[in-house]
Structure formats: structure tokens, C-alpha cells
Amino acid sequence: MAKTDNSLMSTIVSLCKRRGFVFQASEIYGGIGNTYDYGPLGVELKRNVKEAWWSRVVTARADVVGLDSAIIQNPKVWEVSGHVGGFTDPMVDCKKCKGRFRADKLEDAKCPEKPSKRPGECAGELTEPRSFNLMFKTHIGPVEESGATAYLRPETAQGIFLNFKNVLESARIKPPFGIAQIGKSFRNEITPGNFVFRTREFEQAEMEFFVPPEENDKWYSYWRDARFSWYSELGIRPENLRLREHDADELAHYSTACADVEYLYPFGWGELEGIACRTDFDLKRHSEATGTDLLYFDPQTKEKYTPYVIEPAGGIDRMALTFLIDAYEEEQLEKDTRVVLRFHPEIAPITCAVFPLVKKDGMPEKAHEVETILRRARFSTFYDEKAAIGRRYRRQDEIGTPFCITIDGETLNSDVVTVRERDSMEQTTVPIAELRTFLDEAILNWSR
Amino acid sequence: MAKTDNSLMSTIVSLCKRRGFVFQASEIYGGIGNTYDYGPLGVELKRNVKEAWWSRVVTARADVVGLDSAIIQNPKVWEVSGHVGGFTDPMVDCKKCKGRFRADKLEDAKCPEKPSKRPGECAGELTEPRSFNLMFKTHIGPVEESGATAYLRPETAQGIFLNFKNVLESARIKPPFGIAQIGKSFRNEITPGNFVFRTREFEQAEMEFFVPPEENDKWYSYWRDARFSWYSELGIRPENLRLREHDADELAHYSTACADVEYLYPFGWGELEGIACRTDFDLKRHSEATGTDLLYFDPQTKEKYTPYVIEPAGGIDRMALTFLIDAYEEEQLEKDTRVVLRFHPEIAPITCAVFPLVKKDGMPEKAHEVETILRRARFSTFYDEKAAIGRRYRRQDEIGTPFCITIDGETLNSDVVTVRERDSMEQTTVPIAELRTFLDEAILNWSR
Numbered sequence: 001m002a003k004t005d006n007s008l009m010s011t012i013v014s015l016c017k018r019r020g021f022v023f024q025a026s027e028i029y030g031g032i033g034n035t036y037d038y039g040p041l042g043v044e045l046k047r048n049v050k051e052a053w054w055s056r057v058v059t060a061r062a063d064v065v066g067l068d069s070a071i072i073q074n075p076k077v078w079e080v081s082g083h084v085g086g087f088t089d090p091m092v093d094c095k096k097c098k099g100r101f102r103a104d105k106l107e108d109a110k111c112p113e114k115p116s117k118r119p120g121e122c123a124g125e126l127t128e129p130r131s132f133n134l135m136f137k138t139h140i141g142p143v144e145e146s147g148a149t150a151y152l153r154p155e156t157a158q159g160i161f162l163n164f165k166n167v168l169e170s171a172r173i174k175p176p177f178g179i180a181q182i183g184k185s186f187r188n189e190i191t192p193g194n195f196v197f198r199t200r201e202f203e204q205a206e207m208e209f210f211v212p213p214e215e216n217d218k219w220y221s222y223w224r225d226a227r228f229s230w231y232s233e234l235g236i237r238p239e240n241l242r243l244r245e246h247d248a249d250e251l252a253h254y255s256t257a258c259a260d261v262e263y264l265y266p267f268g269w270g271e272l273e274g275i276a277c278r279t280d281f282d283l284k285r286h287s288e289a290t291g292t293d294l295l296y297f298d299p300q301t302k303e304k305y306t307p308y309v310i311e312p313a314g315g316i317d318r319m320a321l322t323f324l325i326d327a328y329e330e331e332q333l334e335k336d337t338r339v340v341l342r343f344h345p346e347i348a349p350i351t352c353a354v355f356p357l358v359k360k361d362g363m364p365e366k367a368h369e370v371e372t373i374l375r376r377a378r379f380s381t382f383y384d385e386k387a388a389i390g391r392r393y394r395r396q397d398e399i400g401t402p403f404c405i406t407i408d409g410e411t412l413n414s415d416v417v418t419v420r421e422r423d424s425m426e427q428t429t430v431p432i433a434e435l436r437t438f439l440d441e442a443i444l445n446w447s448r
Numbered sequence: 449m450a451k452t453d454n455s456l457m458s459t460i461v462s463l464c465k466r467r468g469f470v471f472q473a474s475e476i477y478g479g480i481g482n483t484y485d486y487g488p489l490g491v492e493l494k495r496n497v498k499e500a501w502w503s504r505v506v507t508a509r510a511d512v513v514g515l516d517s518a519i520i521q522n523p524k525v526w527e528v529s530g531h532v533g534g535f536t537d538p539m540v541d542c543k544k545c546k547g548r549f550r551a552d553k554l555e556d557a558k559c560p561e562k563p564s565k566r567p568g569e570c571a572g573e574l575t576e577p578r579s580f581n582l583m584f585k586t587h588i589g590p591v592e593e594s595g596a597t598a599y600l601r602p603e604t605a606q607g608i609f610l611n612f613k614n615v616l617e618s619a620r621i622k623p624p625f626g627i628a629q630i631g632k633s634f635r636n637e638i639t640p641g642n643f644v645f646r647t648r649e650f651e652q653a654e655m656e657f658f659v660p661p662e663e664n665d666k667w668y669s670y671w672r673d674a675r676f677s678w679y680s681e682l683g684i685r686p687e688n689l690r691l692r693e694h695d696a697d698e699l700a701h702y703s704t705a706c707a708d709v710e711y712l713y714p715f716g717w718g719e720l721e722g723i724a725c726r727t728d729f730d731l732k733r734h735s736e737a738t739g740t741d742l743l744y745f746d747p748q749t750k751e752k753y754t755p756y757v758i759e760p761a762g763g764i765d766r767m768a769l770t771f772l773i774d775a776y777e778e779e780q781l782e783k784d785t786r787v788v789l790r791f792h793p794e795i796a797p798i799t800c801a802v803f804p805l806v807k808k809d810g811m812p813e814k815a816h817e818v819e820t821i822l823r824r825a826r827f828s829t830f831y832d833e834k835a836a837i838g839r840r841y842r843r844q845d846e847i848g849t850p851f852c853i854t855i856d857g858e859t860l861n862s863d864v865v866t867v868r869e870r871d872s873m874e875q876t877t878v879p880i881a882e883l884r885t886f887l888d889e890a891i892l893n894w895s896r
Contacts, residue, residue, distance in 0.1 A: 017614070025607075025610075026525055026610060027610070027614065028610060028734060030522065032520070032521060032523075032598070033588060037518055038515065038516040038517070039611065039614060040618070040627075041618075043515055044514060054495075055826070062819070067485065067486065067488065067491055068486040068490065068491040070649050072634075072649055073473055073474045073477075073480060074477040076474075138584045139585065139636075140648065141636065141638070150480070152586070162474060162475070162477075166468070166471045166475065167487060170466060170467055170468030170489075171488045172834075181491075186520075188589065190589070289477075292476040375507065375508050378507070380507060
């Protein structure tokens, strides 16, 4: 199936609802804009994506530490960061129907109000564009009128800059080093869409890597390439990925370089992650605004400097969607077709399904025993005893479970099980005592 | 040190800042109310607490699945749940100084405005109490005046009820079964305080366990006891824990029973987690409001019914604080005193510290090799080569690292390391090849 096939998105959306990956939020109340909830499989998929990011970016490295800063920070933070003044979309109003639209999304100068809202397009005259801020506003404390306005953070990055000094003083670390964070951010987008690709509430994975200014270019290349590779290492097909360096006129005024990891979505190439040089812009702004020293003192050279910053920033929801889309395949077999999600085992919501061949002769009991062994070894498992074995395999293929383990007469006689691998559909007989090692190795050696 | 010692809280707060567990949010901007950010050690502590909850409540069980619903849901949800009308604090205004206070926290009827704000207490006359809603309000879309008011969720539970039908239809599960969720909730508290014990933005861990009505009492007892045990299994001292059943007049009008797991904080006994019977209240309300069938059809008995719900609900921040406080000890040794956090190894932010005995003779290189082996085996590690070995032990004791691994001359000769255990301070010689198994077993057999 060609990736530009428009029907693929609706197939994915439908699979997500039917199997419990993603549901429309507040669905029984008619939903709420482009907002989604993650179901039992979706939450495990997202957990795995987050863990795969954190384990590579934080846990496996001695030069990166984690952080978890609050969503609601002092409102002055967003004035200084430039978000109160500059984080805006240009909007126009229709003088006739009073509708409001994003100026840069209008095809022509007439009001595009759709027939579903009123009979025929309104075609009224539009105002000049005005700026609308994308930050969600709220109030702290019980006195709304007192002006204790606060904002929901539009990015996790500022929480990292705010704690630069605290981390430097407590973590016994020095440049080059990174501070990483995963957490919710909020943008009051006018035109969210494409399922979980662009939503108003989303989960970010960001890392600010602080370097001596003269090492900026080296570390930019390093993180750009490392983050690009992460996706193919986790099973995304290389032909669907590309790295796009921004032209000079695309860069933020303070940035020296930026690259996007792009993916070929069914709706075209789209940004999956950005790797940007933020220079010393943010630290300097916060230092000037607060009078706080946000410099690093190098005890070797006896010099003080403001580190430059390389920032890889991606969205967990968008990553999860990308893994889903890329994994999807309708495979033509000899007699029929199967739907299979070819997830990397590290990403798959369920690692092992456990089946008794039949619902009698002590096989369900034995299957539960095997399931317990696997759960204790921290494998995500699912027990299924309903329908013919072939039908059960297909159910697991459709949600990307890499291993199906069947308990049959042989198991009762000699404690061996049959392990069926999702992609090759090959079956191997494995002693229960060796099951954990067998699965560990199969996961380690998995390739697409 | 007695747990009711008031100075213990300030000792903990100071340790948290100095070692990078918890920082004041927006500190360089003067903070923002009682809001906190988690530093490099705090974020790992929280990740471990969340993982310990999820692994017991979801992963290890066949009858509980996970969910991750959006923070901003359709505002009608909160009307129907009763939060728009009833989730309020009574507030009074001072007619003289215009200050606003929580009526149930006033000692007498005079305005308690403190001398720090104005010379002498104001002592003005107070208005009758009025209700102020605890939900944070915001607006969706670019048109604030259009009335697209939305709320930040005050609990994660409603997101679960909204998806009851979706999960039932997609997850092939039937009562008794649970849906669990960890995520941020927001309450516009007038009087947050006691560090991260009560904050306006906090992370909840909630599970709704749906049961046939006649099994309500059985499952209530089951979950009350299971959740109580979880804390002592993870190292909390039993003498600091108690279970308190609510009296009939404390119960919500729809609830049949409720118990709090309480902990003896330095400021007194406080609620750590609540286990409540929510009956069929929420499902019935949402069903009536939306006209959606939220019943379970039992194919065996051919009966349809609305399940009853048992809800264990706790706060991750409060759990993390409790593990911190309970782990803290100033231990009198022969010659001096050491500060030690006696975390369960599953909770400790760092599992193994790795030290070269001296900074020469190839020991740092060998230590980095050992560290890499441990990181690959997914142990959280920290490398330290600075200061005398005894000083390095103490640094790790203070942040609760259960194992310190030293590389010395023997390591270079015969590939053995010295493992020093935090609590007993005993040292064991272990071959590098057996290190992983040694640590796995020590963690499995750990007890306080």
C-alpha cells in the first residue's frame, strides 16, 4: 500500500479505535475539537516510545540528566522568552458573518465559512490580519479579576533554562551536558488536525544540550545525526525518513542552524522532530531579566561564559503516530491477506500473547502459569483462549505483538511451548525454562 | 530523629534543593505560589514511583488495563460529574482590606491579614462565605469572548468513566476489571502547602475497578488492603502507616465506603491515598446526560447492569515526598554521623554508583567500562572519581544509592569489583561477570 494513499489515514484511525489505541476524547459528549485519549494499547505504545527516548537520551548517557518542571510557571517567564509578545497566528474576521480565520490558511480574500455552518459560503469582506496568541491562559487563586493571569506552557524547554543554575549546582556536571524533559505542552492552535499529528494538548520530548560556544557546530551535527538514526534503529523504514536543513530565512532570529527529521505521512512529508541551535539566546534573556548569573565558570581556563544550546525537540504523540503508520502493512499471503503492524519489539504494546491450544485438558491453567512467568520477567503479555488459533494469531498481528506462545499437548508432556514470530510467521519449539532467554535474544536481534 | 520533629521538613526541603530532587519552580523569577520542579534525582524518583505503581496495578495483572486521557475534556463532562456546581471552597472577603480567605481556615471572624503584608492585623469585618470553584478555567480557540470555556481536569477519574464503553468494546475484558491512569490534574487550591504535599498542579495515579454490584464489598476490601500493603512492600515503615475508614458522615453522598491510607508526616497524620466505593454514580450520570448505554451485558446470565466502582486514588508527588521523608535517617556511627536515605532499591533514583579507587593507573577507564555494562543492563548509574572513597560513599548515602561499586588494583588484575551496600555498609568482592546477577538478587532480597 502506497504511503501517499489517503485512505491509509482513515484505516489507521479506524484500527486505533477498534483495537483500543486511540479514542476521540469526550466522545460520548460529541468530542472536543481535535482531542484524543489513548486506550489500553495506545498508552502502552506511548509508554514504550517515551521509554525508548529516555533510555537513549538520558539513562544510557553520563552527560545528560532529566528534569520534570511544572506546566504553570511564573507568567514573567513567557514575557521574557518572547512567547507573550511573539507566539501568535495572524487572524482575520469576516465583517459579515463575524467568523474568525487564520490569515495564512485562506485561499483568497473572501470569507470561507462553509455550507455546513450556513447555506452557501458567506463570502463577506475580511478585516486586516491581527495577531492572536497561541498560549492557553488561566488564573491562579480564587480571584479571577485580580489579574493573577498564568499560562499553560507552550514548550517544555523554558522549564529547563529556568533550572540551568540549579542543575549545574546540584548535579556535579559541566558543559558539554544536557537536561532532558518529557511532558505536556499546550498550544491554542486554530487548525489542529491529521489525527494526533497536531493537537492542542500534546506531549513533548525535549533536550537542551549546553556546550562551549566553539563546540556548537560539532554538537549540532552530532545530535542531528543521532536523533535521525534513532527512528530507523527503532524500525522506521529509511525510505520514509529524510533530514531537511532549514534555509537561512526559515531560522529564528537567534538561531544559527536547524534541521527537521521529516516523515512521509499519508498526507505528505511532515516534521517529526526538530534539532535547533538556540545559541545563548534563552539563558542570556533570563539572566538579564532576573539579574541571575547564568554563566558557567570553567575551573580549568578560569573563564566564565554563557553556554550555547543544541535542542532536539519532538512530540511523543507524533512519534507514536509515525510508528503506527510506518508499521502498518496489508500483507498478501498465499490464501488471504493479513493486517500486520511491524513494530520494533521495544515499541510494541504487547510483547507476548499466550494461548492454550484448546480450552480444556489443563491447557488454560498451564497457559496462565506461563503468562505469570512472563509477567514477572516484565514482559507485557496478553492471554487469549477464544477462537481458532489462526484467528488468534491474526488478532495479535493487527496490534503488532511480536511473539505468540502456544501451550499444547507437548507442553503438558514435556514443558515446551511453540513460539510463533509475527513477521516471518515461523514457529519454534522452546523449553519453558529457556523462554525468557529466547525472547531476550530475539528482541535484541530483531530487524525489519 | 522523631518524625514529628518540625525541623525535619526544612531538612528535607534543603536536601532536595542541594542534591537536585526538587527545586522551587520559576525560582529565578521569585517562584510562583507553592509550585515545584523535579531535578535530575527527583525526576528519576518520580519515574520509579510511577513505574512501581503501574507494574503492580497494571502490568502484573490480567484484569487491569491502562489509559491516558486528555487534560482538557468537553466542559459538559464537569457539569455532569458535579465539579462545576459542587467542587468549591467557601471563601470570605474582608470589607476593609479587600483580602479573600478560606472560610473554613479562619480561626475567628476577624480578617487575619498578616503583619508582613500590612502593619498589624487588619481585623476588618468579613462577608458571609461564598463558594469559589477549584477548577482552573481556560478558553479554547482564538476567540476568548465566544464562551468556549474549558477546564483543566481536577481528577483523572472522569477520563476513565468517559472511556468505559470504548475500553469494554476494544479490550476484550469484562467485570471485574480495572482501568488505570497516571497523569496531571489541577486544583486551584487557596491554601497549598507543606512542600509537594499539596500543590495546585499534581500528578495523580487512579484506577477505577468495575465490578458486579454484589461483589462491591469484596473488592473494596481487596483493593483497600492491596494498596495499603504496597507502601510497606516498597519500604515505608509500618509504624508510620495507618488505615482509616471514613465515618458515614464523611462519605460523599453516593459513596458506600471509603478508607484513607495515612502517613505520619512531620506535620502530623495526613492522607496518602484514598480507596473509595463510587458505586454506579458516575457511569449512570454520564449515561443519563448523553443517552449512551454504559451498561455491561453479561452473556452468561443475559443480564445488563451498571457496574459498581472501587477507586484507589493517590498522588505521585505525595508518594514521592513520603518515600523521601520515610527514608531519611541521621545515623549515629562510631566516629561520626551519616545522612542516609534508606530507599527501596526499586525507588532509589540511582541504583549503582561506580568509583575508580584512584584517578590513575587505568582505573577510571575500567570504571567507565563497568558503568557501561551496568547502563546497558538498564541499571541507573552514576560515575564519581572526585574526593576520598569514604566521602564518595557518604554522597551516595545521602541520595539513597543502594550500591557503590569500586574499581581498584584487584579489578585490573582479576576483574573483580567491591560492592558496598548502603544500609549495612558491608563490602563484598564480586566478579564483573557476575555483577548483574549479584545486584538482581540483592534487589530482590532487600528488606528494611
